[in-house]
Amino acid sequence: MLPLPVLTVYLVEDDPLLARHVLDALAQADGIACVGHAPCLAVAREELPRRCPQVLLSDLGLPDGDGTDLIREISRGAGPWRPHILVYSVFGDEAKVIHAIEAGADGYFLKGCADRDLIHAVQRAADGESPISPAIARYLLKRFGQAESGASGFDGAAPPAEDPQLTPPEHAVLRLVAQGYLAEEVGERLMMSAHTVATHVRAVYAKLQLGQRAVLGLAS
Structure with a gap:
């Protein structure tokens, strides 16, 4: 073996x-x-x-x-x-x-x-998954929805205009996590596997990193 x-x-x-x-x-x-x-x-x-x-x-x-x-x-x-x-x-x-x-x-x-x-x-x-809590999900919804809600981040700073936008599934996943649902429960409500839920969370994190790199690129 x-x-x-x-x-x-x-x-x-x-x-x-x-x-x-x-x-x-x-x-x-x-x-x-x-x-x-x-x-x-x-x-x-x-x-x-x-x-x-x-x-x-x-x-x-x-x-x-x-x-x-x-x-x-x-x-x-x-x-x-x-x-x-x-x-x-x-x-x-x-x-x-x-x-x-x-x-x-x-x-x-x-x-x-x-x-x-x-x-x-x-x-x-x-395995390529990324943990997320309700508090982090709420922040991310504000971060990527800044143009609509006027909300700001934890430090009061407005997110950069270069931030990529969330897809509808990504937004739906974050909204349910923000309400306190676990990955398996989110999957049941959105008719997707827990692995797919985790994939969407990782994609949101990647967009957060992409937006930050864009800011640093403009500042350099």
Whole structure:
């Protein structure tokens, strides 16, 4: 029997207790191997090009800078390696999550979540799925519907005119997630699979990143 493929993960986290918890959870999960841990940006920047993990887990507030900068560097890099990126989040931290997604993150998971939820988030990220919460969905509806509603983002800034528009299915998915429905429930109401729901969410994240790149391009 051929050995099962191993999913490689790299952790960027400066809190030693939290890092130990995450590393232990990853070590106990079948089919997952942690190939490195960095307590700061400098170490991560040095090691990541050599470790080339499939999934990067990164905190945002680090001793020597913002994890969003690392995410942006990796996402805009010219090399062939591009991991799936998940960032840490806490309740009420949606603005930072959105900025990380704009920089290239694929999603997030909550600090202090159960080990099984952490492992599930890592596996979903590796499969190309992107987590989303009702609060994030509400923000995205405002972001992409700015011209109609006059709503603004978490920081009060108007979204750029260059933002791509949502398709009707993407809008329908976000609207139901914003109301608190889970992916399976959204799929049932829209007569699509949970996988298709996840595909629409990822497409919305990609449009958010595309709009941000357009802004940066105009500013350069």
